[in-house]
Amino acid sequence: MWVTPTSFKGFVPRKITAFAWLVWDRKILTLDTLFARGCNKLSSVTCLLCCSDIESIDHLFFRCRFSMDIWDRLALIFSFQRAPSSSLDLWGSWLCELDPLIRLPCSLIARVALWHIWLTRNNCVFNSVIISMHVVFLNICHMYLSWMSAAPAKELHKLEDSIAAVRRYIQFFGSHSCLELEPDGPVDFTG
Ligand SMILES: [Zn+2]
Numbered sequence: 001m002w003v004t005p006t007s008f009k010g011f012v013p014r015k016i017t018a019f020a021w022l023v024w025d026r027k028i029l030t031l032d033t034l035f036a037r038g039c040n041k042l043s044s045v046t047c048l049l050c051c052s053d054i055e056s057i058d059h060l061f062f063r064c065r066f067s068m069d070i071w072d073r074l075a076l077i078f079s080f081q082r083a084p085s086s087s088l089d090l091w092g093s094w095l096c097e098l099d100p101l102i103r104l105p106c107s108l109i110a111r112v113a114l115w116h117i118w119l120t121r122n123n124c125v126f127n128s129v130i131i132s133m134h135v136v137f138l139n140i141c142h143m144y145l146s147w148m149s150a151a152p153a154k155e156l157h158k159l160e161d162s163i164a165a166v167r168r169y170i171q172f173f174g175s176h177s178c179l180e181l182e183p184d185g186p187v188d189f190t191g
Contacts, residue, residue, distance in 0.1 A: 011150040012111060020111045024091050031055040048124045058086040060121060067117050069133050077165045078106050105162035112143045138174040141166045
């Protein structure tokens with residue numbers, strides 16, 4: 001069974017749904033793709049978030065040390081057993097293996113995580129600004145909660161546990177004063 005990134009799109013901002021679909025369809029212009037097309041303006045294809053591997057879609061969103069830390073924290077809050085290992089895994093085996101009770105919140109938080117990893121990467125590449133993982137994670141938590149107010153009533157019972165867990169995390173670890181990243185960020189992610 002496949003769950004596409006456009007599932008559950010009703011209360012997810014359209015640009016986030018579109019971005020998740022582009023990651024799934026491998027249409028994001030990471031540095032390896034830009035280099036292959038001869039239009040990488042940087043002198044390197046090395047991932048700037050970890051400086052240890054080539055920036056590809058699967059590296060940036062799933063295998064980079066920075067992103068893996070985010071997935072690991074999400075696993076604790078959303079109670080999934082393992083992080084997705086690639087874009088295909090995310091929308092295939094990973095989602096399908098989840099307990100149906102947590103599939104909706106996990107599907108939603110995955111979209112938020114992809115989006116914020118991309119914003120963080122863009123800040124690093126274009127502005128030479130490195131945002132701490134802690135701040136990025138708090139932004140992910142806040143965006144998730146902001147969507148919940150628009151969630152349809154018939155879905156809310158599937159989301160209540162995750163909402164409570166995210167709120168507990170924010171109460172314990174964060175505050176709005178930590179936020180440094182513009183949630184709307186750049187929208188132009190493909191060429
Ligand atoms: Zn990396």
